[in-house]
Amino acid sequence: MVLDLLLIGLAIALDPLPVTGFVLVLSSRKGIWKGLAFILTWLASFVAIIAAVLAMTGGEPPPPRSAPSTAALAAKLAIGVGLVLYAERTRRNIGKRPKSSGFMSRTEQISSWAAAGLALLLQPWGMVAAGAATVVDAELGHAASYAALMGYVLLATSSLLTMELYATFAPRTAHVRLGKLRAWMERHQDKALVSLFLFLGLWLVGKSVYQLTA
Template identity: 50%
Template sequence: MSLTSVRTATTATGSSRRSGETKGADGAVVIDLLLIGLVVTLFPLPVMAFALVLASPRGARKGLAFILAWLACLVAVTAAVLLLTDGQPPPPRSPPSVAALVATLLIGAGLVVHGERRRRRNRRATRAPARAGAPTAPASGSSAPSAESPGEGVTVRSAVLLAVLLQPWGMVGAAAATIVQADLSRGTSFAALAFFCLLATSTLLAMELYVVLSPERARRTLLGLRERLLRHKEPAVVLLCLLLGLWLVGRSLWLIADRCGPAAMRMQDVGGPAVHRWSPKAAPWTRSDSSGAQRMLPAAEEPYR
């Protein structure tokens, strides 16, 4: 077999590998963003606070301010990441890509630890009254807020502040680490980013629409929802944190092993020792030759992505 045919076959293999990895990365971005957006929209703490905001006087107006502040946080984080990457994902084996995976791993581990700590604390809190002979549930109406004027002190400014403070920033950080791999030149990534912001806000949007269409009925329903969430929020928080945390940890470990393991290193070293550099502005790849001089790599010699 001639040297030319070998080079042609190697180039075709590298191109197909880069295409497959790019499509796989797009699929992983979509799945991760959908899962994170679903967990964010089901997280009970912001829903409880938003129900109180909507039940206050002129709740629809304050709820709109809450939603706009909530969306502004999500859009700001997304825009900041896209500005850093210039809308182009770093190559899978580059330092920025590995750093994003490590950040996702740490966030997932933090969610797992947080969920487990809350689970153990709740178990101790439920066992202590049982050992003391006290009832485990408070008397009816003892912890319920006054139905006469709920959320009386809520203002538009405080609603905006609540939206910023109650944003699940750990999950938003996991979304930001995932957005690093988004490629805006592909329609799937752009649609996934837009759908993530809408999905993470969908519960708040549905509650706001309910209040606009039926104010009095929605007020009673939302106060009842808040009471039920007060009783069951801890199991929900534990379950959501553990599920998302375990997913992020498992996926990050698998990708790190796939991209930085011995097999990946051997594949990257095909063609002789070389030093590959990547910049966030999608600069061309360069290779150091034996004399230390830098030369641009043609497309056929780019390292596997």
């Protein structure tokens, strides 16, 4: 469970879509407060999903080969296949989709409430679902499970937290460097998505197939 959560959390943290959206939020007027609203909503959704999964399992992982255990593995397998297919579709469309600045211009004038909604819109729900399927194996009787879950949430939010703190304590430098990061992300977004989704998708497929057939 720990390794899976580590990989999923890292992939979420590096996902270029929420990173680019968050940079745009920070670049807006009173971006620090709007960024905080974005992060709090982002964290709240993670906590709510983890709490819902633990409520269903009672904090005890289902026995191996049981129906809930098999269902969780099947869900991870399906999510992995979906990520691989999405990566391939994105790879085929690289360079074909026209660039649009309409969304960016609207984001620069976004409100705090809209920033909170944007956090939900840009959350990579496929990877979040993979994390939820992995949390099924959490055993709350061990402190290590609490540490793994907390580490997963913090790791998935680490890129946003880093940018928020950077913009808070070094606003001038952050404005320049985050602008460069935004430009780089816009140029390489599709390739980064393909790499992230393909790697994570193949990992989930391979491990799920192994556990289902072992």
